[in-house]
Amino acid sequence: xxxQIIKKQALLLIRNPVQLLLLIGLPIILILILGxxxxxxxxxxxxxxxxxxxxxxxxxxxxxxxxxLASIDNPKGTKVEQSDVxxxxxxxxxxxxxxxxxxxxxxxxxxxxxxxxxxxxDDNTYTAVIEIPRKFTHxxxxxxxxxxxxxxxxxxxxxxxxxxxxGVIRSLLEDLQRQYTLASFLQEKEIDQQVLAVxxxxxxxxxQSINQKNPVTSKGYxxxxxxxxxxxxxxxxxxxxxxxxxxxFVFNRIIIGNMSRWVYFTGILLSGxxxxxLHLGIIFSFAWITFGVSWPNIMALLLVTFAFSIxxxxxxxxxxxxxxxxxxxxxxxxxxxxxxxxxxxxxxxxYPIGDNSTFIQTLGNLTPNGAGMSAYLSILxxxxxxxxxxxxxxxxxxxxxxILIAASTFPKRGEAV
Amino acid sequence: MLELxxxxxxxxxxxxxxxxxxxxxxxxxxxxxGPNGAGKSTAISMMSSLVEPTAGDVRFNNNSILKKPAQxxxxxxxxxxxxxxxxxxxxxxxxxxxxRIYRLKGAxxxxxxxxxxxxxxxxxxxxxxxxxxxxxxxxxxxxxxALLHDPELIIMDEPTVGIDPQSRNYIxxxxxxxxxxxxxxxLYTSHYMEEVEFLCDRIYIMDKGNLIAxxxxxxxxxxxxxxxxxxxxxxxxxxxxIKEIKEHPLVNNIQVEEKEITIMVAKEVNIFSTLIxxxxxxxxxxxxxxxxxxxxxxxxxxxxxxxxxx
Numbered sequence: 001x002x003x004q005i006i007k008k009q010a011l012l013l014i015r016n017p018v019q020l021l022l023l024i025g026l027p028i029i030l031i032l033i034l035g036x037x038x039x040x041x042x043x044x045x046x047x048x049x050x051x052x053x054x055x056x057x058x059x060x061x062x063x064x065x066x067x068x069l070a071s072i073d074n075p076k077g078t079k080v081e082q083s084d085v086x087x088x089x090x091x092x093x094x095x096x097x098x099x100x101x102x103x104x105x106x107x108x109x110x111x112x113x114x115x116x117x118x119x120x121x122d123d124n125t126y127t128a129v130i131e132i133p134r135k136f137t138h139x140x141x142x143x144x145x146x147x148x149x150x151x152x153x154x155x156x157x158x159x160x161x162x163x164x165x166x167g168v169i170r171s172l173l174e175d176l177q178r179q180y181t182l183a184s185f186l187q188e189k190e191i192d193q194q195v196l197a198v199x200x201x202x203x204x205x206x207x208q209s210i211n212q213k214n215p216v217t218s219k220g221y222x223x224x225x226x227x228x229x230x231x232x233x234x235x236x237x238x239x240x241x242x243x244x245x246x247x248x249f250v251f252n253r254i255i256i257g258n259m260s261r262w263v264y265f266t267g268i269l270l271s272g273x274x275x276x277x278l279h280l281g282i283i284f285s286f287a288w289i290t291f292g293v294s295w296p297n298i299m300a301l302l303l304v305t306f307a308f309s310i311x312x313x314x315x316x317x318x319x320x321x322x323x324x325x326x327x328x329x330x331x332x333x334x335x336x337x338x339x340x341x342x343x344x345x346x347x348x349x350x351y352p353i354g355d356n357s358t359f360i361q362t363l364g365n366l367t368p369n370g371a372g373m374s375a376y377l378s379i380l381x382x383x384x385x386x387x388x389x390x391x392x393x394x395x396x397x398x399x400x401x402x403i404l405i406a407a408s409t410f411p412k413r414g415e416a417v
Numbered sequence: 418m419l420e421l422x423x424x425x426x427x428x429x430x431x432x433x434x435x436x437x438x439x440x441x442x443x444x445x446x447x448x449x450x451g452p453n454g455a456g457k458s459t460a461i462s463m464m465s466s467l468v469e470p471t472a473g474d475v476r477f478n479n480n481s482i483l484k485k486p487a488q489x490x491x492x493x494x495x496x497x498x499x500x501x502x503x504x505x506x507x508x509x510x511x512x513x514x515x516x517r518i519y520r521l522k523g524a525x526x527x528x529x530x531x532x533x534x535x536x537x538x539x540x541x542x543x544x545x546x547x548x549x550x551x552x553x554x555x556x557x558x559x560x561x562x563a564l565l566h567d568p569e570l571i572i573m574d575e576p577t578v579g580i581d582p583q584s585r586n587y588i589x590x591x592x593x594x595x596x597x598x599x600x601x602x603x604l605y606t607s608h609y610m611e612e613v614e615f616l617c618d619r620i621y622i623m624d625k626g627n628l629i630a631x632x633x634x635x636x637x638x639x640x641x642x643x644x645x646x647x648x649x650x651x652x653x654x655x656x657x658x659i660k661e662i663k664e665h666p667l668v669n670n671i672q673v674e675e676k677e678i679t680i681m682v683a684k685e686v687n688i689f690s691t692l693i694x695x696x697x698x699x700x701x702x703x704x705x706x707x708x709x710x711x712x713x714x715x716x717x718x719x720x721x722x723x724x725x726x727x
Contacts, residue, residue: 001517001518001520004514004517004518008503008506008510008514011505011506011510012503012505012506015505015506015546016505248499248500248501248502248504249497249499249501250501250502250503252462252467252495252497252501253495253497253501253515253518253562254518255467256465256466256467256490256493256495257490257515257518257519257566258486258487258490258491258518258519259518
């Protein structure tokens with residue numbers, strides 16, 4: 001008979017496409033929106049900024065370096081080594097900056113021949129174009145080493161529609177120019193450049209996530225965040241359907257049919273658990289297929305989902321019991337309208353709010369969605385089951401507590417009208 | 418078969434039902450009459466073991482059902498006043514669900530579903546979602562669910578509320594047929610006198626939680642043996658005329674409708690000439706003044722001073 005109750009609940013859900021769409025469609029839409037909008041703020045993601053840069057060189061730099069070395073008459077008797085000149089060759093330096101590891105994912109550098117300049121300028125996909133005139137390096141070396149001639153100039157074309165990316169390129173060039181000016185000044189004053197040099201090791205930026213074997217992408221984060229939040233609506237929906245049965249006197253009919261109210265109670269509990277599991281399964285499957293959010297430990301995933309479903313089932317029966325007791329759906333409406341949002345916020349569904357405060361993090365972990373989220377995130381990071389055992393235990397205990405309170409609240413024989 | 422002994426239900430200080438005594442014999446159709454708020458539904462809830470009484474007992478085949486309701490529930494079908502069905506399921510799915518609740522399954526369940534759908538005239542619409550049904554069809558399915566497990570006793574709480582006359586007749590004929598062909602015992606509550614008069618062998622009348630009359634239709638109508646009912650009709654009644662009749666010392670009860678006033682007076686009183694004089698004084702043109710055969714409605718008016726549907 002419990003099976004009949006679950007089957008009937010499933011039929012009622014399926015026959016309400018709007019509700020079904022909200023339960024399944026809403027989290028998917030939210031994952032898409034939040035995952036994309038807040039992606040750059042999350043660890044493990046590449047920046048959303050993409051810069052396409054064209055470099056137009058009128059004359060190869062090495063040719064200019066060779067010409068420069070050949071033309072030196074060394075007026076001040078300064079000994080100029082080829083390696084020194086190569087080290088300060090500006091275009092080579094610029095290229096090495098633009099293509100270093102940190103910027104590789106952000107800046108896409110294309111070396112373009114001069115003949116294609118107009119085509120590149122007309123191509124809106126380019127963020128900026130740097131045009132390097134003839135003898136730029138030659139003039140630069142003459143000015144820097146011997147203080148002869150004029151400062152050479154680069155031509156930067158910026159795409160006004162990609163201001164942020166163009167600004168990045170401009171900043172890089174300005175920074176490079178500042179470095180060269182400083183170097184030139186030091187040389188002029190015959191100050192050893194090493195004086196200003198900072199130990200390279202101190203500047204090394206080695207970014208590593210703490211306790212994170214696999215970085216969690218924003219899509220992964222929000223898949224979990226939205227799944228653990230919206231599965232709570234399953235509990236509210238089951239509670240709502242159960243109250244409808246009381247309102248339209250179907251519950252009385254069930255009782256008169258000599259079905260124990262505890263069988264009905266168990267049916268509601270299992271409905272909450274099964275539909276909760278299905279809901280999580282659908283969201284996670286969708287995220288896996290669409291966003292590639294895959295789970296390194298399926299056993300752990302199933303274990304957390306089962307524990308979470310106990311909590312969801314517990315909430316469903318508690319909402320049902322209170323609604324029956326109060327003869328009103330207000331509690332269920334309050335839960336789905338306000339409590340879920342608050343719990344989602346505290347649990348970190350919208351933003352890792354716990355990162356800013358240990359207190360909020362602890363509080364968040366005391367919500368079923370927060371505990372579920374912590375456990376799911378740990379699995380996604382590659383932690384093993386022992387790392388999430390406290391979350392699993394909490395979810396089970398939370399669910400059991402809800403069930404016990406619901407059982408003591410549920411109207412006893414002779415109380416239902 | 419079923420007996421209520423001093424059955425009482427009190428909500429805080431308010432008595433919904435007070436010392437109700439009733440009995441139902443196998444094969445009878447019993448009417449429970451009363452206006453809205455009389456306590457009929459509470460009485461039904463207690464006798465169907467949904468609500469525990471504050472005092473008194475409900476006995477089924479001489480056994481109290483208060484502690485062990487299973488015996489009664491097994492053989493009783495309840496038709497609630499409300500349409501207690503899943504609107505988003507088909508008739509078939511509803512019957513299947515409730516059939517399983519009554520522990521029917523497999524071929525037996527299918528056979529009972531077919532029989533019930535045939536009986537309530539919904540065989541062709543069995544696969545339709547209930548919310549697409551008319552009010553009358555929903556009422557019929559509401560009855561059908563109560564018949565699924567082939568009950569010995571059916572308790573029907575105002576099963577014809579808010580439906581068209583055609584569906585109402587269908588339901589009344591179905592109840593009559595169930596009783597005649599299958600010897601099903603029926604407890605039928607209504608505030609429609611004509612339904613109860615048509616269906617029932619014996620009648621209980623309740624008002625404000627109390628049983629105010631009981632017996633066969635003739636027994637109850639005999640309550641009015643000392644009185645007669647006079648119907649006064651006019652195209653347009655006026656307040657002066659109504660006021661004068663209300664204040665007349667010989668008029669025991671009065672019920673005013675749009676174009677008709679029904680009064681009760683002692684059998685030996687001749688009030689015709691007085692009525693005509695009063696109408697003249699009030700400048701009222703009467704269309705008819707006649708003595709009526711007493712109805713249950715008149716009995717209720719006599720007993721409570723109020724119309725049944727007030």
